[in-house]
Amino acid sequence: MSALMADAAAKQPVVTLLRAHLACARMEFRAALTYRTAYLSSFAMMLLQIWLLTVVWKALYDGREEVDGLGLTxxxxxxxxxTLQYHLVSPWRSSPIDQRVREGKVAVDLLRPVGFPGQMLAGQLGWASAAVPVLLVALPFALLIGAGQAPASTAAGFAYPxxxxxxxxxxxxxxxxxxMVSFWTLEVSGALMAYRFVAQFFSGALVPLWFMPGPIRAAAEWLPFQATAYTPAAVYLGQVEGVGIAAALGVQLAWIAALGTLASFVWSRARRRVLSQGG
Structure with missing residues (x-):
């Protein structure tokens, strides 16, 4: 991610740059909490989803203790x-970049002393962090209905965060x-719908990777999406252990580096297309 902010970092002290990014994150965190109806509705829907998934899986197991070696618990x-992770790691709204490009506000963003990708990334993280209070309430609910359990081991407990x-x-x-695709298309709603379906499926959020047919599982393991849902859950539940934990975390780190580098490259091309459309 440092590559995304290289131009800004070269001109400012690290501490000042960090404070600027924290300010961007704080603004989006407060904005997320401003929309109380949407905030509380997402909370209620998440609790309902946890309960329904528990009911569905109990029905699918139909009294059997295990399926393919995996217990109902x-x-x-x-x-x-x-489900809980999705509300934390996934943005609660689509990226604001396409709207800022259409309205010409990106021109103002470029005048700020913080690199544009850094502003957007910090804002996304701030918005996502608004899910933390919800998760703190949802965890006891999950334990109450028997949908939660402790980490599989001490190593899993430390590796999960x-x-x-x-x-x-x-x-x-x-x-x-x-x-950033919006710098070429102006509108990303169609791509966003397709992305959400592909990302949710191949991340293992809908169906665990261990239940997927061989070719589909192989594809999922080569895509970055599994690092967003399956990996942390598998670590927590002990489906990967010992050296496997280090390997799983290494894959995540490799994807962070690769995606950060790609984002830096895309931004180097996108900034050439910036033009003011108003705002």
């Missing part, structure tokens, strides 16, 4: 984790890349 815990941060960064970089 593990499956309901996986469904709960991926790291994997969750990795998932957050991978997903936000993907969102940043999608948003």
């Amino acid at each position: 593990t499956m309901t815990a996986y469904a709960t984790l991926t 790291v994997a969750l941060i990795g998932a957050l960064l991978v997903n936000q970089l993907l969102g940043l890349l999608l948003g």
Whole structure:
């Protein structure tokens, strides 16, 4: 991600640059909490989704203790984790970049002492962090209905937060890349709909990778989406252990580096297309 902010970092002290990005994140965090109806509605829908997934998986297991070696408790815990993670690692709204491009506000953004990709990425992270209070309430609910469980091991407990941060960064970089497509198309709503379906499916948020047919699972493992949902959940539940945990975290780190580099390249091309359309 440092590559995204190289031009701004060269002109400012690191501490000043960090404060500027934190200010961008703080503004979006407050904006997310401003829309209380949408905020509370998403909270209610998330609790309903957790309960429904628990009911569905119990019905699918139909009294059996295990399916393909996986117990019902593990499956309901996986469904709960991926649901909670989705509300944290995924932006609660589409990237604001396309709207700012259409309205010409991007010209104002470029005058700020913080690089444009850095502003947008910090804002996305600030908006996503508004999910934390909701998750703190949802966790006891999940445990109450039997949809949660403790980490599989001490190592899993320590590795899970790291994997969750990795998932957050991978997903936000993907969102940043999608948003920057608007410099060529002005509108990304169609691409966003397709992206959400592909990302949710191949991330393992809808169906765990271990239930996917061989070719589809192989494709999912080669795409970055599995790093946003499956990886942290699999680490937490002990589906990857020992050296496998380090390998999973390494894959996340590799995707962060690759996507950050790609975002820097796309921005170097996108900035040439900036033109003021008003605002």
